[in-house]
Amino acid sequence: MDLAQLPPYDAVNFRALAQKDEVFKKAWQKSSGHLDFQDADTVKVLTNAILKADFGLNLEVPGDRLCPPIPNRWNYVAWVQRLVDSTSPHYFNRYDPDRQVVGLDIGTGASAIYTMLCLKTRPNWTMCATEIDKKSFDSAVRNLTLNNLVTRTKMLQTIDSNKLIPLQHLGVEKLDFTICNPPFFTDENDMRSSLKGEGKSYKPNAVCTGAEIEMVCPGGDLGFVARIVNESLLLKDMVTWYTSMLGKLTSAKSVVGLLKQHGVNNWAVGVIEAGGQTKRWIVAWSFGDLRPRNSLARIDSIAHEYLPFPTEYRVHLDASDDIADVESTINGQLSSLDLRWTWDPETSVGVGEASQNVWKRAYRREHERRRKEMAAAGIQDAEMESGAEERKVALAFRITVDEGVKEVLIEWLRGNDQVLFESFCGMMHRNFKKS
Numbered sequence: 001m002d003l004a005q006l007p008p009y010d011a012v013n014f015r016a017l018a019q020k021d022e023v024f025k026k027a028w029q030k031s032s033g034h035l036d037f038q039d040a041d042t043v044k045v046l047t048n049a050i051l052k053a054d055f056g057l058n059l060e061v062p063g064d065r066l067c068p069p070i071p072n073r074w075n076y077v078a079w080v081q082r083l084v085d086s087t088s089p090h091y092f093n094r095y096d097p098d099r100q101v102v103g104l105d106i107g108t109g110a111s112a113i114y115t116m117l118c119l120k121t122r123p124n125w126t127m128c129a130t131e132i133d134k135k136s137f138d139s140a141v142r143n144l145t146l147n148n149l150v151t152r153t154k155m156l157q158t159i160d161s162n163k164l165i166p167l168q169h170l171g172v173e174k175l176d177f178t179i180c181n182p183p184f185f186t187d188e189n190d191m192r193s194s195l196k197g198e199g200k201s202y203k204p205n206a207v208c209t210g211a212e213i214e215m216v217c218p219g220g221d222l223g224f225v226a227r228i229v230n231e232s233l234l235l236k237d238m239v240t241w242y243t244s245m246l247g248k249l250t251s252a253k254s255v256v257g258l259l260k261q262h263g264v265n266n267w268a269v270g271v272i273e274a275g276g277q278t279k280r281w282i283v284a285w286s287f288g289d290l291r292p293r294n295s296l297a298r299i300d301s302i303a304h305e306y307l308p309f310p311t312e313y314r315v316h317l318d319a320s321d322d323i324a325d326v327e328s329t330i331n332g333q334l335s336s337l338d339l340r341w342t343w344d345p346e347t348s349v350g351v352g353e354a355s356q357n358v359w360k361r362a363y364r365r366e367h368e369r370r371r372k373e374m375a376a377a378g379i380q381d382a383e384m385e386s387g388a389e390e391r392k393v394a395l396a397f398r399i400t401v402d403e404g405v406k407e408v409l410i411e412w413l414r415g416n417d418q419v420l421f422e423s424f425c426g427m428m429h430r431n432f433k434k435s
């Protein structure tokens with residue numbers, strides 16, 4: 001399996017894992033197929049076995065620090081990777097091994113787990129990692145050294161009064177993303193009662209070995225992420241994607257509320273469900289204009305008011321529609337407009353960039369008039385194009401004609417104006433509306 005494209009976990013196949021790891025095999029056999037997740041040693045053996053078998057990583061965490069559940073941590077990293085991949089400045093929409101990406105792991109913990117997973121699976125990525133707890137910081141450095149990843153990481157032992165995104169201290173100008181599993185609890189009582197499962201219909205399925213310093217902060221997860229939001233309002237696009245995991249749905253909703261309140265309109269909400277009953281939420285936001293894939297930005301299990309504007313629009317074709325005709329209609333129309341358009345007939349995918357609403361009647365008329373004038377003066381379209389100054393992109397889109405499901409998929413790749421995207425989709429749709 002290509003590590004760079006490893007999918008998220010649905011569940012762990014313990015039987016298969018026992019075939020790959022001798023230490024885990026003993027624990028699995030002893031448990032007669034019912035692992036005791038309340039036992040700290042069992043959880044540690046499982047974590048180590050998954051890391052070794054699936055990622056080739058070794059981990060040593062002090063007994064009184066968090067031992068990270070790997071499916072949950074990997075599913076967040078995999079989500080961030082897809083977010084970064086789907087918002088490449090070149091509209092790649094897949095892993096680009098040549099793209100240099102720099103991330104920041106806020107509160108990396110004793111395991112440095114996000115940093116290690118990011119670096120191990122993406123050879124062209126580098127990471128920064130911060131930590132306030134000396135014991136965890138030292139352990140994180142040990143783990144990075146153990147796995148030969150320390151030279152690709154800028155580690156910073158910080159203090160709580162410092163910025164959570166300390167670009168200056170790190171000596172970094174820009175970041176592609178931040179990743180964070182904040183302390184979830186507001187105080188020790190909140191932590192103890194939550195870990196006992198009080199107020200829930202089920203008990204947490206695994207023991208938590210985290211120390212108070214790792215798990216508690218003023219305001220809990222919401223307080224911590226609100227600090228990141230406030231810093232982001234000043235840093236803006238010095239970071240392309242700010243992301244954080246949240247322990248409670250109410251916290252995720254409050255973070256979205258904060259973003260909307262500050263006029264941020266480019267965000268994404270994800271959910272992590274890797275077996276067991278424990279759900280976690282992810283919120284990501286950006287001040288940039290690159291739009292993530294719809295399936296990443298929007299989940300079903302949260303009310304619409306917390307979701308960003310959809311970044312895709314589907315035009316359903318009739319069974320009788322001829323795909324060649326559909327493609328030729330799209331190509332003909334987009335080639336006649338004053339926009340940049342490239343079409344790949346092999347994959348039936350095209351990408352376009354428009355500097356403004358170039359499909360409205362007044363613009364088209366003016367463009368046609370200019371074209372005729374140029375033609376009369378003997379200037380070809382290509383010369384007209386190359387003579388035009390570099391124009392800013394107000395809308396970038398990808399169009400995929402899918403013969404199998406008989407639909408045209410329009411994806412919003414870039415731009416800050418949802419009305420412009422809607423207008424473009426409406427214009428495309430009218431081509432295929434039956435009278």
Ligand SMILES: C[S@@+](CC[C@H](N)C(=O)[O-])C[C@H]1O[C@@H](n2cnc3c(N)ncnc32)[C@H](O)[C@@H]1O
Pocket residue numbers: 066067068073106107108109110111112113114130131132133136158159160161164180181182183184213214215217
């Ligand atoms: C819930 S733990 C997460 C650890 C690890 N990232 C993981 O997912 O297993 C939160 C971590 O944030 C650290 N932390 C708390 N406040 C911090 C701050 N102001 N700056 C950096 N790290 C901080 C804690 O010491 C702890 O290691």
